[in-house]
Amino acid sequence: MIKVMIVDDDPMIAEFNRRYVEAVKDFKVEVGVHSANEALKILDKVDIDLILLDIFMPGMNGLELLMKIRRVGKGVDVIVVTAACDRDHIKKALQFGAVDYIIKPFTFDRLKAALLAYKGMASLMEDQERLSQVELDQCLLYKEQPIVIELPKGVDKKTLAIIWEKIQQLEESLFSTEEMAKYIGISRISMRKYLEFLRKISVLKLELIYGTVGRPTYKYLKIDSGKHILERYL
Incomplete structure (x- = not known):
């Protein structure tokens, strides 16, 4: 507080x-x-x-x-x-x-x-x-932005809030686009728009994960300080 x-x-x-x-x-x-x-x-x-x-x-x-x-x-x-x-x-x-x-x-x-x-x-x-x-x-640069910040095309405020809420509820800290799309119930292409937006504003970051077999995959990781950044968009 x-x-x-x-x-x-x-x-x-x-x-x-x-x-x-x-x-x-x-x-x-x-x-x-x-x-x-x-x-x-x-x-x-x-x-x-x-x-x-x-x-x-x-x-x-x-x-x-x-x-x-x-x-x-x-x-x-x-x-x-x-x-x-x-x-x-x-x-x-x-x-x-x-x-x-x-x-x-x-x-x-x-x-x-x-x-x-x-x-x-x-x-x-x-x-x-x-x-x-x-x-x-x-x-430091928030004063140069309008108070109501316009979201990019294809990113809806209500859906963004739902996705962010679900991300915070996940037990696993790392997740893929496919996993989150299934969890929310929207297409993989739509989900990628939201996750990439969150990555660009430094709420998420991409991690390269190496498994025991097969190709390495990219997964998203939540940044702890990101919730304060995201509040300006919701």
């Missing part, structure tokens, strides 16, 4: 943000505060993974809080959620390590996309000591 702190001086906006955050799987708002000073006190006592941070607040503003967090070496991540849309605020927030910058008013889909991207990166960092360029790009 990813533990979130919301820092916003407007109680109504903070409450809306809390509802948005907790509508996304694996996120929980541990605490909401209405000033930077309150946030600093909480951070000394509570383990927080991610802060949703407003900039315009009485007293210490959000950027000052972000700079102070970095100066004292706290590793908490920050997504700025603010009405400030000028170049200076945006540039300074990114320079001090904000992982995303969302301008008010925003849509739930925009915040959800940011949270899912953050979850994907957090999962990769936790599960793997070394990352491939493809895995890293799936997280």
